[in-house]
Amino acid sequence: MKSKFLGTVFSATLALTAGSALAGPLEDRIAAGEPIRLGFAAAAPWAHPGENGEPLGFVNVITLDVLEKMGHTNIEPVVTDWAGLIPSLMAGRVDVITGGMYILGERCANIDFSEPIGQFGVAFIVPEGNPQGLDTYDAIRDAGVTVAAVAGYANVAQAQEAGIADDKIMQLPGITEVLAAVKSGRAAAGAITSLEALDLSKKNEGIDATDQNALPKEFFNWVGIGFHPEDDEFRAAFNAALQDGYLGSDAMMQGVEEFDYAAFNLPDDTSAEWACANR
Template sequence: MNFIQTTIKKSLGFILGATMAATTAQAGPLEDRVEAGEPIRLGFAAAPPWAYAGDDGAAKGFVNDITIDVLKRMGHTDVEPVLTDWAGLIPSLNASRVDIVTGGMYVLAARCANMDFSEPIGVFGDAFVVPAGNPKGVSTYQDIIDQDLIMVSPSGYNTIADAKAAGVPTGNIMEVPGTTEMLAAIRAGRADAGATNALEAQRVADMSDAVEMTDPLAFPPESRTPVAVGFHTDDDAFREAFNAALAEYLGSDEMMAKVAQENYIPAFLPDGQTTAEACKAN
């Protein structure tokens, strides 16, 4: 082999190697983990019925059920549950401590700026949890403002930003780690109403005769927001494959039979809403 042939061979080898490296880089960290035989780490907070850990530590809740079933359809069955605080979900994803984020994650512009979402797995609204009998007649954020009441909501929930946007002063908003603490604040009289999504509000109301849920329809229609599954911004290819499998699974008899036990009903299915539109609108 002469000098020219040797030079060409080395150049081709360099180009091929660079191309392969670029292809690997484009695959994304999640696909790299799957290729290496490592489990897909599913990050979620304790937020029943959306997501929570079972007695055996398994990922439960309808968002986890949907996500795990879609992953199975993609051929991925090695899933590792990672339970964390709600406020730590997106930081954990961006720090690569988890690979996918589930739970009742509303598609909001602020979140879209920090991670990517799948297409919606459902569309949901909000409600208040109030003392039984609703003695102060709370049904909207304006009631909180007019009566100078204290509202409580889990940290990181969309209801905090919504309340502020509606004009509720920051000093009238109490943030707590989760819905258990929200219920405790209402029962102890430290808060007059708790704001959360309607599914969680109903679950909290069912936990105690001392509280009840207000009418979700009292909230403005725009409070109904798509919920989706979160992915790292480098995992476009995996997310697109997930979306393709999700489109076939969403609303199927298999899905509805499984999620019915967590109070997910057909009315929650997306009706043409898209993640791209939600990221711009919310």
């Protein structure tokens, strides 16, 4: 994969400043020989850039595999902040967004999603041993402690809905900052996805991940790939390729294994339409 994207760091940077000069339906860009601009944030293991800017993480692996199945290999990675993903798509600076984005009603009001590529729960990173027993939002609220979360993540709204005061919700730019807040004691827990929590607990001494099953099923969400509303035909073709023998296949599972995606993350029969209406 690395050779395919070698040297694209510079073009990705240019894409961020090119504005909407090349904006328009994705099919028109492809017909004109332009690359598909793949937008994602640095949020391992979902999506993150490699040392040469190549798109890594299981959401990117799935997206690239499906695009290749559709016959598209001219891809330009564009790395941006998490909070800038949807604005970049709507402004025409990118064509497709990954990053592990939950299909939520408020997002569906602005962009369109593919059918789900996985389902995921919520967990917390806490000091080793979880001395305060912070494995649910209710426990965090009742303890009166501060929880850290990534600005723009669904965890912020979840904490608010659980009754945690805004001044007890530390909104930070990314996962690295959430980890730092918990390590330093500025936050008692970090609310993130169960995959991210497990990944951080494996890589950082003194940090544990809580069990996602401590929270009810209502805290599970479905992840999709984001498309501009004008690209309905392309999104429909993407869905067809995704569901035509790829999703859950041996080839897919082998490609995502190194990024902690497991069989229990495969989506059930929940549709993007249902998730938009119920999440």
